Amino acid sequence: MSYLVIKCGGSIVDQLPESFFQDLVNLQETKKIKPIIVHGGGPMITSQLKLMNVKTTFVNGLRVTTKEVLDVVEMVLSGSVNKKIVRRMIDQDAKAIGMSGIDGQLLEATPIQDVAKYGFVGQIKKVNLELIDSLLDQDYIPVISPIAIGQDHQHYNINADVAASAIASSLQAPLCFISDIPGVLVNDEVLHYADQVKIEQLIEDQTINGGMIPKVQAALDALTAGASEVSIVNGMDEHALFDFIQGEKIGTRIQLKEISYA
Numbered sequence: 001m002s003y004l005v006i007k008c009g010g011s012i013v014d015q016l017p018e019s020f021f022q023d024l025v026n027l028q029e030t031k032k033i034k035p036i037i038v039h040g041g042g043p044m045i046t047s048q049l050k051l052m053n054v055k056t057t058f059v060n061g062l063r064v065t066t067k068e069v070l071d072v073v074e075m076v077l078s079g080s081v082n083k084k085i086v087r088r089m090i091d092q093d094a095k096a097i098g099m100s101g102i103d104g105q106l107l108e109a110t111p112i113q114d115v116a117k118y119g120f121v122g123q124i125k126k127v128n129l130e131l132i133d134s135l136l137d138q139d140y141i142p143v144i145s146p147i148a149i150g151q152d153h154q155h156y157n158i159n160a161d162v163a164a165s166a167i168a169s170s171l172q173a174p175l176c177f178i179s180d181i182p183g184v185l186v187n188d189e190v191l192h193y194a195d196q197v198k199i200e201q202l203i204e205d206q207t208i209n210g211g212m213i214p215k216v217q218a219a220l221d222a223l224t225a226g227a228s229e230v231s232i233v234n235g236m237d238e239h240a241l242f243d244f245i246q247g248e249k250i251g252t253r254i255q256l257k258e259i260s261y262a
């Protein structure tokens, strides 16, 4: 049985079909995979900040995180979004356990370089694999919000794609990004395979932009650091997860090695 890290984007969390959670539970019960869920919630954080009249900005796809913003990020991610996902899993009789990267010091971070620009945004230095393994061994499915803790116990906001990438590479596991698009789009068509050179070219010509930039960069980082495979798939597709496990041609599979696009 192998690990599978599944990252659910904030863009899709509220729309995930029941079949997504059923497949997850079925795949775990048949001992095919040991799932670990990492979730985002960017749009929900932005809405909450708006309600509170707090201005929010992004630099290179990362939210500039002041102390005031960090409090809201934690409240939304580790509070409402995390528990919403846990509840949907429990509705399918899953043994789901919600936690943030703070709990059990699951995710240890240091500040990102250029603190002046980003504030309390972190980079992950260590993943507490013992804790993940002990939960999986008891058949729990961890549902993780991307907040991390520093050695000085400061909390940090981590982009959810980056957190999922760090966990997948620490476990040398496959990583599946579940998002609201069918994959990386080029002229409205899904690019089924993309290598590093292609991705860099698509970022350069701005075909890849916005939230897709940290996602593809996190995909390449995960592969470089030992994740076994990475794909971006559409959570709205019935049985997207099942198809991914079966190796079906869905979404965009990211590879490090060069592909001939001829």
Ligand SMILES: Nc1ncnc2c1ncn2[C@@H]1O[C@H](COP(=O)(O)OP(=O)(O)O)[C@@H](O)[C@H]1O
Binding pocket: 008, 009, 010, 011, 012, 040, 042, 178, 179, 180, 181, 183, 184, 185, 186, 207, 208, 209, 210, 211, 212, 213, 215
């Ligand atoms: N080339 C591209 N192909 C697909 N989506 C793209 C592309 N460039 C930018 N995007 C944007 O990236 C978004 C996905 O990133 P994001 O909103 O951060 O997703 P998530 O919430 O799943 O992390 C898409 O909804 C789309 O608006």
Ligand SMILES: CC(=O)N[C@@H](CCC(=O)OP(=O)(O)O)C(=O)O
Binding pocket: 008, 009, 010, 011, 039, 040, 041, 042, 043, 045, 061, 062, 063, 073, 121, 146, 157, 158, 159, 160, 161, 211
């Ligand atoms: C540093 C940083 O940008 N953190 C993200 C964390 C949430 C996230 O990544 O959510 P999605 O997966 O929905 O984009 C943020 O504050 O929006």
